[in-house]
Amino acid sequence: MVQHSRPSPQSSGPAGGISGKGVRSGPGNGSKAAALTPPSKSRGLLPHALRGRGSYAAIDLGTNNCRLLIAKPSADGFIVIDAFSRIVRLGEGLAASGRISDEAIERAISALSVCADKLRRRHVTLARSVATEACRRASNGAEFIQRVYRETGIALDIISAQEEARLAVLGCHALLEPGDGPALIFDIGGGSTELVLVDANRAGAPHIVDWVSAPWGVVSLTESEAFDHADPMDRLSAYARMRARVADAFAPLARRLPSPQADIRLLGTSGTVTTLASLHLDLPRYDRQAIDGLIVPSTSMRAISARLSSMPLAERQKLPCIGTERADLVVAGCAILESILDIWPAQRLGVADRGIREGILRGLMDRDGVKM
Secondary structure, eight states: EEEOOOOOOTTTOOOOOOTTTOOEEETTTTTTOOOHHHHHHHHOOOGGGTTTTTTTEEEOOOOOOEEEEEEEEEEEEEEEEEEEEEEOOOOOOOOOHHOOOOHHHHHHHHHHHHHHHHHHHHEEEEEEEOHHHHHHHTTTHHHHHHHHHHHHHHEEHHHHHHHHHHHHHHHGGGSSOOOOSSSSEEOSSSSSEEEEEOOOOOSSOEEEEEEEEOOOOHHHHHOOOOOOOOOHHHHHHHHHHHHHHHHHHHHHHHHHHHOTTOOOOEEESSSOOOOOOOHHEEESSHHHHHHHEEEEEHHHHHHHHHHHHHHHHHHHHSSSTTHHHHHHTHHHHHHHHHHHHHSSSSSSEESSSOHHHHHHHHHHHHHHHHOO
């Protein structure tokens, strides 16, 4: 039987919603910075304490995607033994109705049923499953969580924006470029975007210095701006309005950020940055090994964003690594990315195809006493 991890102290229940324009941030004004557990740097044979350990699983049910990762601990972290990802668009129509639609619920439960089957077949002993912005905002979030448990046995934990930011940083910070300057890590989701300023100058893991969660992700921002996809001027006007919405949401953190320095670092984890990085490399199909850990000039990411935002939808659908599933959402992701570069003008952008799931796995293994 799979043991499901209990909600963490930072998590919130279904009632922890936000208003449509709400921006959550902190510590900023004297709150305590959150420490992160560093990835192990050890190499060599698997310690005796790790032998015979079962499998661990992490499920991240976002506003757009449902993702699963199953892994076993190893001497230098963990070894992935199974994975799953499906676009479910859980937050589709949420901004207008305030509810998760019946169609979105069916798509999510179908994907989570696949996850549940994998948990059983891989003999997972400890799992943590989290839901993010769509479930935080939806009036029927609690009802949806209960139905998921009844039909799949998966106990979803609706986590707070702060916990979402912490897990993303924990999962990807190892890919930060070496350096002495401050670093900004971001996660562009379907329903929200988290920006996290970290102190990565000292040895070991970075500490969260400040953060903000804005209620604009690729789904919520796309649905905020209806426009004529066939009209070039309308496309550009809508993109400018998206940029303005995001800039307004990022403003509280932007006012608190330190003055930009020559060696500031930037690392992003999301489908937006991995997709744009694939276009930068002109890949015929997505290749995680080529993307995870890639460093891309920010000027290239801006140029790709400008090109995508000016394209008709039908042309974006033909591009490799975008296709029909992402073509209508990628422009909103570009607007968010460019707004991040406006407030944190790093010369290079680190790209991570890892994040919340990896952060969950490290937390589970640490909580279970696994010394990596």
